[in-house]
Amino acid sequence: MPDVLAVPIEHQFDDATQQREAATMGMWLFIATEILLFGGMFLGYTAYRHAYPSAFAEASRHTLIAFGGTNTAVLLISSTVMAFAVRAASQNRRKLLGLLLFVTASLGVLFLVIKGLEYAHEINEHLLPGRAFHIDAADPQHAELFFYIYWLMTGVHALHVTIGVVLITFFAFRAWFRDAFRNHDTPIELLGLYWHFVDIVWVFLFPLIYMIDRHS
């Protein structure tokens, strides 16, 4: 009996299924808005790369592919762990859920640390656009444009990762100490959707930023 009452149904809904489906649908719509939010920046990238292909290729070769590649692996693994966390939540395994969420959040932090080191390196190399910007390239002005877009897109992405890490940590505590998601795993599922989306954005950013004409 307590199992049934554990899911509080808000007054506007008829039953738990309706409530759950509404929440999931809302999250997917939110993800659609996020796609278009990033989409505006992807358009900027596409237009300028089309206009200045060689400047972009040259600038791209100044990025650190080892850092970018490692970070991609970190996020992909964190996404996999998150998928298992959602599974643990639906099976009401609170300790496992808490643990997996902690692992996911730690991988998120690792991502941010690596990204931070990369940023630090780039600032040292004068690759942060502005007065101090300097690059040995045939077309430094448009190479700088590449770095504007690079900092902007990775910055907005890192902001999303940070928000995700904070939320995941918070949920991990709630799962571990309060058992807050027993029979009520919708919040974890939505959290998972958000984290996977952040992963997908990086999956597209990675080749676009680090790998323009790497072979030459």
Add this chain to the structure above:
Amino acid sequence: MTTATLQAAPQPRPLTKPTYLADGKTIRSWLLTTDHKRIAILYMISITLFFFIGGAAATMMRLELLTPQGDLVTSETYNKLFTIHGVVMVWFFLIPSIPTVLGNFLVPLMIGARDVAFPKLNLASWYLFMAGGAFAVFSIITGGVDTGWTFYTPYSSTYANGHVIAMATGIFIAGFGSIATGLNFIVTIHKMRAPGLTWFRLPMFIWTIYTTSLILVLATPVLAITLTLMALERAFGVGIFNPAMGGDPLLFQHLFWFYSHPAVYIMILPGMGVVSELIPCFARKQMFGYRFVAYATVAIGVFGFLVWGHHMFVSSQSIYAGMIFSILSFAVSVPSAIKVFNWTATLYKGSIRFQTPMLYALGFVGLFTIGGLTGLFLACLAVDVHVHDTYFVIAHFHYIMVGGMVMGYLGGLHFWWPKITGRLYPERLAKLSAVTIFLGFNLTFFPQFILGYLGMPRRYPVYAPEFQVLNVFSTAGASILAVGYVLPLAYLLWSLRWGRVAGPNPWQATGLEWTTSSPPPTDNFEKTPIVTEGPYAYDAQAAEAELEAGHA
């Protein structure tokens, strides 16, 4: 806890439940409400305030334009006035108007739900809207912005004085309120419909709100990122749009109009929805071609995303892209024309009653048609080169926005006023003001078509003396229009106290919202309604007989 018990055990309820207005009288009960009907009232009050701020700026402009010289305000002030007018009217009145006021009030009622899917998010939307409004008002009070509502770069990001960033922040925040509202409506319409209420039994108003929400959700984030980039460029010299730094100002225009053209449909579709409710009710007829109107609604929403380049014909956009956008713009007029055709066909052989909401609906159809047809002139690449940035454009979009959306909003407000407040407004005064608005509107904006055709450019306080006569007509019309707008404010407030009690269904209208009491109880319905037929089940013959009996 309480919500769970409410659900779990259907306890015997008291027979007369308090109306949503009586359910809590404190300020706190309003500011922390999650009831969609109360949130609608909060929005109604807020957007009315913004309407009068935007209207005040317009009044100043029209006064300045009374004479060819720039004698009332300086050019700089004039720039700020049209910016304030544009920003406030677009983002703080037109876009929220019907969706957040009538939409919030009616969507759950029309689909037989107790509330929207996410009531707390709904309240949060209002707070976001107000926070955005606070930034905008701050920016206006501390000196204003002179970029125009479009914030074109590099002027806005590099050269303009004033509080561009504060204004953009306001729009950014309010935009997230819009996104949340749209998301809420989409989920509500998908998940909360009463048993038996299939998609093709939905009132057309719901179809239009659904499509509007789709645009809000898919277009507004692009505006958010665009304004962010513009603000970053202004604050930190990020050179995405700045040609001096290798950027392309046209990228800003592409991104901005990717949002702002569909935003036109955010502003007009809900008005079409209202009119689609009013015309069958006051013609006492089924809607002609219901399914086509529904498909046309969605088609307008989708095609609306394909035409934004028609705002950039005389920028340095490629001529080939211009041709594509021109052709696509012609295409989007087809579903709009289907709607006008269907409204007209619904009127045909109807037993029409000319009550106030119907006057507004008929005004809408006429003015929208003029606005839409002149839009075709502008969609035509070659003609646009001639009339671009003239008063022709101003007249065109005011026929859509004011002639369309504001008429739709007022028509809807009058129609559902008895439902919202439980009181009837004074009919004769209301008819008088509807006619005043129609006449004032045409006197204000029709001369502007001619002015634009003759070549008077927009956005200048000074103009050639030969344009004065038409400008005086326009300003005279604007003062009539102003009277027309103040009148409803006065008598609607009056009716709250002294209006006749309306009863549940004063118009003998169909639709679930009319089956509950006026004003509705907090939970909307005594018990969840079950729907067994399509919308607009009006009996034309009974109406005819009734009309004859009345006249005899």
Add this chain to the structure above:
Amino acid sequence: MNEPSARTYLFTGIALLAFLGLTIAAAYVNLGPLNTGVAMAISFAKGALIVLFFMHIRYSKPILWVFVGAGFFWLGIMLVLAMSDYMSRGWN
């Protein structure tokens, strides 16, 4: 709701990492203008794996497929029409 098994998650994760290796390897092979196309195709494959399995779309109602598609479709509208301008600017 039928959920994917632990094995599915594991295989998806491994496939994603394999694709990552493939992207990096492909970047160092000169395919001419195809390099970007290959990289994007792999990214789409990765994205599809995440959406279908990790985000459970494969097991969801059709309406969610529509919403996912709508986000990408609208992004496509933006890219195609805006690029139609950028790509035809030099044609005169």
